[in-house]
Amino acid sequence: xxxxxxxxxxxxxxxxxxxxxxxxxxxxxxxxxxxxxxxxxxxxxxxxxxxxxxxxxxxxxxxxxxxxxxxxxxxxxxxxxxxxxxxxxxxxxxxxxxxxxxxxxxxxxxxxxxxxxxxxxxxxxxxxxxxxxxxxxxxxxxxxxxxxxxxxxxxxxxxxxxxxxxxxxxxxxxxxxxxxxxxxxxxxxxxxxxxxxxxxxxxxxxxxxxxxxxxxxxxxxxxxxxxxxxxxxxxxxxxxxxxxxxxxxxxxxxxxxxxxxxxxxxxxxxxxxxxxxxxxxxxxxxxxxxxxxxxxxxxxxxxxxxx
Numbered sequence: 001x002x003x004x005x006x007x008x009x010x011x012x013x014x015x016x017x018x019x020x021x022x023x024x025x026x027x028x029x030x031x032x033x034x035x036x037x038x039x040x041x042x043x044x045x046x047x048x049x050x051x052x053x054x055x056x057x058x059x060x061x062x063x064x065x066x067x068x069x070x071x072x073x074x075x076x077x078x079x080x081x082x083x084x085x086x087x088x089x090x091x092x093x094x095x096x097x098x099x100x101x102x103x104x105x106x107x108x109x110x111x112x113x114x115x116x117x118x119x120x121x122x123x124x125x126x127x128x129x130x131x132x133x134x135x136x137x138x139x140x141x142x143x144x145x146x147x148x149x150x151x152x153x154x155x156x157x158x159x160x161x162x163x164x165x166x167x168x169x170x171x172x173x174x175x176x177x178x179x180x181x182x183x184x185x186x187x188x189x190x191x192x193x194x195x196x197x198x199x200x201x202x203x204x205x206x207x208x209x210x211x212x213x214x215x216x217x218x219x220x221x222x223x224x225x226x227x228x229x230x231x232x233x234x235x236x237x238x239x240x241x242x243x244x245x246x247x248x249x250x251x252x253x254x255x256x257x258x259x260x261x262x263x264x265x266x267x268x269x270x271x272x273x274x275x276x277x278x279x280x281x282x283x284x285x286x287x288x289x290x291x292x293x294x295x296x297x298x299x300x301x302x303x304x305x306x307x
Contacts, residue, residue, distance in 0.1 A: 001092065003193060003196055003304075004095075004196070005093065005096070005196045006197045007096070008099065008101075008197060008199050010273075011211065011272050015097050016049050018097075018200065020053060021294040022298065025298050031061060031084060031096040032097060033096050033097060033099075034046065035103050036238070038071060039065055040064070040066060041067050041229070042226070042238070042244075044218050067238040074111055084096075084107070094193075101278035117175045118175065124174070129163055137166040138160055138166065140173075141170060144174075145173055145181055148169070148179060196286075197282070199287040200290045202291075207272060215264050223243065224257070242267045249263075
């Protein structure tokens with residue numbers, strides 16, 4: 001039997017160190033499931049594992065793409081499953097770690113199947129967003145898929161403020177003439193592994209303090225300089241993310257640097273809260289305090305895993 005140990009939790013909670021401890025114990029490798037660590041031009045702002053951490057265990061899907069390439073959750077599902085299948089031939093235990101909930105779900109459960117979207121439709125939807133803003137996309141979704149719009153308004157309102165997700169919904173609506181929600185909850189393909197999901201958590205005040213400290217460390221390590229190198233490509237999807245967007249505003253002269261840093265901290269805290277809301281949905285997660293002794297976690301896993 002194959003086991004995919006998946007470590008989830010909010011940003012800055014200690015997922016990387018736990019994943020390395022588990023990989024070393026089980027003699028396996030690590031699948032990174034962080035949708036921003038894919039991009040090789042982004043290092044400091046995405047908290048990519050450092051040189052020592054990367055050397056401590058073999059990692060996959062870190063710095064394997066360029067921000068200039070289109071790479072979405074469907075691409076990752078395909079690539080990650082192929083890599084996991086390959087790794088299981090060497091070891092029936094493998095590790096996946098990351099804070100991108102949609103990408104975790106794609107690997108563990110599979111995505112709903114959507115049609116290919118013509119490039120002309122993608123460009124039209126993006127142009128509407130760039131020229132008319134997020135409110136226009138929200139109104140379009142309400143018109144084209146009122147049931148899904150109501151569902152998001154009630155259960156996941158932050159998604160309505162995410163331009164990438166909104167554009168994706170509308171691409172499907174426009175391309176097919178059908179509501180986006182009509183493609184959801186389809187029969188998924190079976191997985192050839194047993195998922196074992198571990199969550200790390202902390203009291204909110206501790207979690208927020210860790211986030212604030214991490215942002216300060218990022219700034220000392222050169223996040224602003226990294227943002228300057230990325231600034232000419234600030235319109236790319238990969239760069240529409242916390243830590244870069246705020247510094248781009250500073251570089252455009254619309255806000256001060258101190259305000260930008262405060263905004264990074266605030267927006268990262270909000271992001272962490274959304275992560276926990278997503279990860280707390282299933283009841284299959286075994287949650288541990290972030291300070292739990294690694295040996296305790298390993299011993300609990302070892303009771304279940306057969307090798």
